[in-house]
Amino acid sequence: MSRARRSMDWGFPRWRPYGASQEAANVRICDRHGCDEPGNCPAPKAPNSRDRWYFCQKHAAEYNSRWDYFEGLEAAEKEERAKAERAESAGYSEASHYGWAGSGDGSRSADEMRALEALGLDPDADFDAIKKAYRARAKEVHPDVKPGDAEAAKQFQVIQTAYEVLRAAEERREWKG
Template sequence: MTRQKRSDDWGFPRWRPYGAKSRDAARVRLCDRVGCDLPGDRPAPKSPNSKERWYFCEGHAAEYNKNWNYFVGLSKEEAAKRAAEEEAGASAFRRSAHYQWGGPGDGTRSRDEMRALSVLGLDSDAEYKEIRTAYRQLAKEHHPDLKQGDKDAEQRFREIQAAYDVLKAAEERKTGKPA
């Protein structure tokens, strides 16, 4: 009886898939973007409502899809049907938001805080000192006493004040003392 030799094939994906019968290197499709040497493993439609696909690397797929409108050329009913189908496939992500897995940023700030930071023109990781400085600067710029009769400046000042109130309350909750 002949004893079988143990295989040294660990199936590293770089060379071949697991359990491959052949020991030849696996063929890798390159990115369809001219001059790119990365693997093209992200499919993107060539035109709206088409089955044909380009295959890009992650960076080029993001660039290609940035301004893509999947609803172009569809009637309102068809667009609504497609949107409903896509939402049905993303229900797990929507449910995960309840557990703050799908929330904004790293989960340390609420959506209201993120909106408030965008009103003040700050990044999501801004410290309270930066928030206070940005608030004071914007409040001085848009204060109704400086721009009397300007309704836009008045509205902008209200938005800035509301954003600061949200962030101030969050800071007080976090530290346990008045900000």
């Protein structure tokens, strides 16, 4: 005959460590088909909707990489919402002078991010990498190299504008620092 195992807490449940309870815990499974991981990351099913998917961390990152916050909005509504978002997050940009922020973590403006994208660079690229990428791209599409090519001239203007935006931002940073 087996003996019942005696508890080591002498009848005082508060002496048990946290999380040592014997009750079953409800675990929500990831809503991605075929995934058995816990789904503890909520994600909206549609813009401006209260319905949520619940994904594991891996599938939430995949879902958010393609998420367009402004999908289905008119141009004026998009601009108004973007303006409101910038106003709400202004405190983070104000704190950047304390050295809490670095490149790639919100210290670059939206224009700088678009300029980096136009040059094909990562958000945390330093200015030397920016100069190198600009020169390489400029050599490929310069109007002297491809005379009469309207598409190349347009690409050259885009990368030249992108470089000017990034150069001006770098000069501002040097002037402040």
